[in-house]
Amino acid sequence: MTVIENGGVSTPKGFLASGVHAGLKKVKKDMALIVSECDAVAAGAFTTNKVKAAPVLWDMSILGNSVHRAIIVNSGNANACTAERGLKDAEETASYTASLLNTETEKVFVSSTGVIGVPLDMEKIKAGAAMLVPALGDNGHDAAVSIMTTDTFAKEAAASVEIGGKTVTIGGISKGSGMIHPNMATTLSFITTDAVIAKEDLQSLLGVTVDDTYNMVSVDGDTSTNDTVLVLANGMAGNEMIKPGTAEWALFEEAFKYVLGTLARYLARDGEGATRFIEMNVVNALTKEDAKTLARSVVSSSLVKAAFFGADANWGRILCAMGYSGAEFDPSLIDLVFTSPAGSIQVVRNGEPLPFDEVLAKKILSEKEVSATADCHQGTFSASAWGCDLTYDYVKINGDYRS
Amino acid sequence: MTVIENGGVSTPKGFLASGVHAGLKKVKKDMALIVSECDAVAAGAFTTNKVKAAPVLWDMSILGNSVHRAIIVNSGNANACTAERGLKDAEETASYTASLLNTETEKVFVSSTGVIGVPLDMEKIKAGAAMLVPALGDNGHDAAVSIMTTDTFAKEAAASVEIGGKTVTIGGISKGSGMIHPNMATTLSFITTDAVIAKEDLQSLLGVTVDDTYNMVSVDGDTSTNDTVLVLANGMAGNEMIKPGTAEWALFEEAFKYVLGTLARYLARDGEGATRFIEMNVVNALTKEDAKTLARSVVSSSLVKAAFFGADANWGRILCAMGYSGAEFDPSLIDLVFTSPAGSIQVVRNGEPLPFDEVLAKKILSEKEVSATADCHQGTFSASAWGCDLTYDYVKINGDYRS
Numbered sequence: 001m002t003v004i005e006n007g008g009v010s011t012p013k014g015f016l017a018s019g020v021h022a023g024l025k026k027v028k029k030d031m032a033l034i035v036s037e038c039d040a041v042a043a044g045a046f047t048t049n050k051v052k053a054a055p056v057l058w059d060m061s062i063l064g065n066s067v068h069r070a071i072i073v074n075s076g077n078a079n080a081c082t083a084e085r086g087l088k089d090a091e092e093t094a095s096y097t098a099s100l101l102n103t104e105t106e107k108v109f110v111s112s113t114g115v116i117g118v119p120l121d122m123e124k125i126k127a128g129a130a131m132l133v134p135a136l137g138d139n140g141h142d143a144a145v146s147i148m149t150t151d152t153f154a155k156e157a158a159a160s161v162e163i164g165g166k167t168v169t170i171g172g173i174s175k176g177s178g179m180i181h182p183n184m185a186t187t188l189s190f191i192t193t194d195a196v197i198a199k200e201d202l203q204s205l206l207g208v209t210v211d212d213t214y215n216m217v218s219v220d221g222d223t224s225t226n227d228t229v230l231v232l233a234n235g236m237a238g239n240e241m242i243k244p245g246t247a248e249w250a251l252f253e254e255a256f257k258y259v260l261g262t263l264a265r266y267l268a269r270d271g272e273g274a275t276r277f278i279e280m281n282v283v284n285a286l287t288k289e290d291a292k293t294l295a296r297s298v299v300s301s302s303l304v305k306a307a308f309f310g311a312d313a314n315w316g317r318i319l320c321a322m323g324y325s326g327a328e329f330d331p332s333l334i335d336l337v338f339t340s341p342a343g344s345i346q347v348v349r350n351g352e353p354l355p356f357d358e359v360l361a362k363k364i365l366s367e368k369e370v371s372a373t374a375d376c377h378q379g380t381f382s383a384s385a386w387g388c389d390l391t392y393d394y395v396k397i398n399g400d401y402r403s
Numbered sequence: 404m405t406v407i408e409n410g411g412v413s414t415p416k417g418f419l420a421s422g423v424h425a426g427l428k429k430v431k432k433d434m435a436l437i438v439s440e441c442d443a444v445a446a447g448a449f450t451t452n453k454v455k456a457a458p459v460l461w462d463m464s465i466l467g468n469s470v471h472r473a474i475i476v477n478s479g480n481a482n483a484c485t486a487e488r489g490l491k492d493a494e495e496t497a498s499y500t501a502s503l504l505n506t507e508t509e510k511v512f513v514s515s516t517g518v519i520g521v522p523l524d525m526e527k528i529k530a531g532a533a534m535l536v537p538a539l540g541d542n543g544h545d546a547a548v549s550i551m552t553t554d555t556f557a558k559e560a561a562a563s564v565e566i567g568g569k570t571v572t573i574g575g576i577s578k579g580s581g582m583i584h585p586n587m588a589t590t591l592s593f594i595t596t597d598a599v600i601a602k603e604d605l606q607s608l609l610g611v612t613v614d615d616t617y618n619m620v621s622v623d624g625d626t627s628t629n630d631t632v633l634v635l636a637n638g639m640a641g642n643e644m645i646k647p648g649t650a651e652w653a654l655f656e657e658a659f660k661y662v663l664g665t666l667a668r669y670l671a672r673d674g675e676g677a678t679r680f681i682e683m684n685v686v687n688a689l690t691k692e693d694a695k696t697l698a699r700s701v702v703s704s705s706l707v708k709a710a711f712f713g714a715d716a717n718w719g720r721i722l723c724a725m726g727y728s729g730a731e732f733d734p735s736l737i738d739l740v741f742t743s744p745a746g747s748i749q750v751v752r753n754g755e756p757l758p759f760d761e762v763l764a765k766k767i768l769s770e771k772e773v774s775a776t777a778d779c780h781q782g783t784f785s786a787s788a789w790g791c792d793l794t795y796d797y798v799k800i801n802g803d804y805r806s
Contacts, residue, residue: 051726082756
């Protein structure tokens with residue numbers, strides 16, 4: 001696998017992208033378009049929230065079609081809780097974009113993020129679409145910037161693998177940075193690949209990968225109304241079709257997981273108001289599900305997150321969060337270690353506190369990226385979850401989001 | 404039912420209490436004792452956390468006994484994650500206290516709260532017990548003060564009812580104020596009553612009541628290792644035994660629920676760093692469980708809590724939190740109203756946003772106590788949950804708790 005520095009959604013063959021300011025936000029870019037030059041198979045994963053935004057309902061309704069062409073996104077207005085009118089607006093966004101691209105309405109996905117409960121300004125959406133189409137090119141970065149809301153940096157990743165002498169490329173963009181929690185915790189992510197792969201295989205690969213990547217990230221415990229991951233695979237790499245269970249599948253899966261995993265960790269790194277990236281590793285758990293549940297519970301705990309903000313080696317809160325997770329483990333067997341670029345320190349052995357050097361612990365926990373590893377000493381399964389600290393700025397950002 | 408102003412655990416007949424500074428904390432009172440003059444039947448509810456503090460394990464091991472006499476509490480050290488030594492210390496606390504009270508070790512409950520993972524200083528605990536016994540009297544308020552940790556006020560409640568010409572009294576104290584979340588979300592609560600009631604009936608009444616009171620409060624989503632509610636009923640009111648299904652039971656239940664409900668709401672009101680008390684009412688839900696789940700999900704959402712901090716009428720977050728709760732409801736039928744002493748304003752009708760007066764909304768939401776009511780228009784079941792806003796001070800308090 002080759003990581004492609006500065007790669008994104010327009011890196012795979014036959015994908016074009018653009019991003020513009022359509023006036024939904026005051027100043028910043030707020031609309032993006034991703035287009036495949038030819039028909040592509042698509043896979044999708046959507047929010048589990050019962051309150052689904054109109055564009056999510058639209059995308060779910062067309063995902064069953066055999067092929068698709070484009071994804072149009074706005075980042076100013078979520079078009080959620082907008083009832084019948086919202087559904088009509090989502091469909092009209094697709095049909096207007098389709099007409100500009102000379103394709104069918106049912107081939108155009110629509111995504112939205114932003115304020116809930118305010119009807120879309122369709123004049124601005126249409127004017128934005130009309131600007132996006134002529135701007136199409138190798139402009140994945142513009143698209144990445146245009147889907148940002150409270151994000152502090154654009155999130156892009158790309159990688160390629162050689163499959164039967166052909167270079168197959170995967171690229172992706174994503175946006176954070178609040179309302180991020182296990183259960184399709186993505187907010188919005190768009191993945192492109194030039195691989196030749198069957199639609200049903202792409203969908204099952206997406207399901208498995210989302211479970212190990214986006215669903216292991218928590219910023220604030222809230223699952224949004226708009227969470228969406230869409231993948232388009234247009235086959236322009238010209239490889240032999242990648243089939244599950246083959247060596248080629250394993251290669252492709254590794255690169256696919258790299259792209260989604262990198263984007264997922266960016267979400268945690270850019271959590272609203274975050275000053276610190278937290279990785280929680282659980283090793284030697286009884287089952288994979290236990291390992292995941294334990295790791296997720298720790299990065300979701302407000303008390304753990306606040307302790308990391310204070311660079312406080314309050315390991316009791318980690319054991320406590322594992323304890324109420326509902327997963328199986330024996331507290332009296334746990335070893336716990338904190339690690340960062342500044343070093344490593346063990347604070348618990350067999351469930352009992354070890355005396356430790358508080359000064360060193362503070363130094364380790366004061367780094368920008370910190371990990372904690374809990375060894376369950378019970379089985380062979382491991383999992384990692386990612387999160388961020390809880391800060392004054394999180395409260396500030398979310399205390400008056402609408403103004 | 405008569406509410407007893409300034410009443411607490413020493414209000415019911417035959418109960419004595421005291422509180423002292425034993426030196427576990429630097430300055431504040433940190434140990435409390437509650438004693439019944441005669442044997443009492445007991446009921447208890449404990450944390451569901453897999454990591455249970457030593458005193459919780461002790462209390463669970465003796466709760467099956469027929470009668471009890473006392474509860475001794477320290478609020479400086481949780482005695483959690485302290486392994487074998489912690490268990491020995493909890494039992495020794497009970498046995499030392501029992502010897503001072505001339506009773507049996509197995510009749511003395513022990514409760515602790517505070518820092519996790521640090522062994523108890525047994526010399527201070529014993530010295531504290533020796534101070535508490537001679538200080539026993541109508542000093543429920545001292546006990547309430549002594550169990551406080553980050554609480555900003557002592558939490559006490561009491562009420563009485565007439566049963567067959569006898570006055571039966573119930574009193575209680577509780578402490579907050581972080582790590583409070585559904586699932587025995589109590590931190591510590593101690594209830595006394597002079598009622599004549601069978602042990603098994605008291606236990607079932609406690610289970611039902613905790614479910615409607617403490618388990619409907621969320622401060623930060625963390626269920627602690629030490630959560631405990633203990634009830635002692637010593638029968639000194641001399642009433643005919645109160646039996647389930649009778650009119651007397653209904654009277655007693657009302658007063659019992661009043662005391663526990665009042666204490667539970669105090670917990671939310673005094674949530675760490677909170678500036679605002681939030682009540683979420685769900686009405687006309689399909690089932691009681693749906694109503695509870697919906698209400699709890701809203702008061703547990705970090706985004707909702709941050710919006711209340713900003714007095715921001717961001718009702719979309721309330722619908723969103725209902726949406727990911729897992730409970731059954733139809734978003735397109737929801738009505739939503741905000742209410743406070745400053746007035747009332749409807750913001751959603753049939754799932755659609757209503758235009759509303761932002762200035763009035765801000766005024767309503769700027770009050771110290773605010774409620775939101777969601778009408779599901781689907782069934783006949785209702786529930787209320789209580790919480791508080793998420794503030795800079797919550798982060799500050801929890802960013803460096805140990806220092």
